[in-house]
């Protein structure tokens with residue numbers, strides 16, 4: 001046990017403050033801790049891994065020791081709570097805002113799609129949708145109409161059963177538009193196949209991520225490794241604000257008194273006392289810790305895999321910040337940051353060492369792909385890049401690494417919203433957070449941050465300190481509100 005936690009266990013803060021213990025140092029736990037600052041409570045955050053950040057994590061590159069994200073994460077302009085957290089903690093400067101979305105069609109044609117800022121929503125989408133060179137005019141019109149139909153809540157269920165995205169789309173959108181827009185966009189936004197996701201989750205992406213506001217579809221791309229942004233900088237910031245962060249400590253149980261109130265958490269042999277507990281761990285860990293407080297997790301919660309293919313070439317193979325590769329196995333490609341590209345040269349004292357250029361291909365809903373032959377997948381991805389980018393044909397692949405998280409995100413299948421648990425539980429001082437809880441958002445960084453803030457809001461309500469910690473969505477104009485029925 002760390003010295004700090006040792007000295008604090010079994011005792012309340014000297015000034016009589018309420019003691020809150022947060023279990024789990026992913027974005028949900030870190031956001032709950034941030035939301036509780038300045039509210040007159042003392043906060044201990046306990047994380048089982050050596051580093052906080054959870055799934056928004058990086059690994060140490062075996063070649064030069066630099067940090068590489070296990071998988072590229074991006075947020076969108078509509079992720080108001082995630083962006084607010086980054087601004088509040090000084091991390092906003094490590095996010096780059098790409099207003100232009102680059103699409104590369106099946107024929108290799110490039111489209112620079114930039115939403116307009118000078119027209120009211122939803123007209124801002126005209127240059128984005130009509131800028132896609134791989135679609136005919138009629139296909140673009142069908143896509144725009146499809147978005148509007150979805151937004152106005154067309155029939156979303158068949159009897160009592162919510163339709164999947166594929167079921168909804170197949171009778172309403174041209175096949176090419178499904179394959180070259182809906183499939184890549186839905187799969188990357190929700191991390192799950194269009195055959196499995198519920199249509200209401202897709203509606204959320206369309207309304208909040210595209211139609212709602214001219215800045216909604218902006219892409220926010222981290223410019224530093226996630227492990228550095230969240231695992232180091234955010235944790236250092238929290239510690240500076242008085243939060244006690246204990247990493248490398250797994251919580252193995254929750255302690256209750258006779259009335260059923262939580263009194264602390266068990267960390268191996270030790271009990272850390274608490275007036276309130278926020279459990280911000282993934283659903284499997286939550287099931288182990290509080291099985292009776294959860295819905296039937298095994299039946300309802302399924303994870304969806306995401307695969308990142310890391311490639312180090314001897315030269316830069318493309319000149320865009322990112323690109324959506326439609327109609328291919330590779331779905332997105334991200335340029336390594338310039339600094340990352342040269343870091344191997346910088347860190348290597350031996351002058352003979354060659355410069356490596358890192359890029360990353362991301363494949364969401366990679367079920368089937370990640371179970372197969374890795375060399376085959378690598379070959380497919382490299383061949384696709386060579387078809388698209390002339391420079392890739394002359395480049396030498398120096399090394400590669402394939403990273404798959406088999407349960408990267410919660411699969412938002414039809415009906416899942418009714419089972420995702422709320423922040424409050426039957427135990428009045430025990431709260432749930434995590435991207436799998438009821439946030440109204442898919443399993444994303446925004447969902448995780450919201451969940452932490454929701455738990456903090458409920459916790460403060462319990463202590464009679466009313467505070468709404470969740471910030472509002474981007475402003476929707478009157479026309480959008482009318483369109484979506486809000």
Ligand SMILES: Cc1cc2nc3c(=O)[nH]c(=O)nc-3n(C[C@H](O)[C@H](O)[C@H](O)COP(=O)(O)OP(=O)(O)OC[C@H]3O[C@@H](n4cnc5c(N)ncnc54)[C@H](O)[C@@H]3O)c2cc1C
Pocket residue numbers: 023024025026027028029046047048049052053054055056070071072073074075249250251252280281282285306307405407408409433434435436443444445446447448
């Ligand atoms: C490959 C991949 C790609 C993704 N891409 C994107 C993206 O582009 N954009 C996006 O918005 N989101 C993306 N996500 C999703 C995003 O990473 C998650 O939604 C978010 O990080 C979840 O945060 P969380 O705090 O809810 O859970 P986690 O990050 O899972 O955090 C839970 C923490 O609890 C800790 N813990 C577990 N058990 C215990 C215990 N007993 N005691 C103490 N600690 C414990 C864990 O170690 C972990 O640190 C991606 C996820 C993956 C895996």
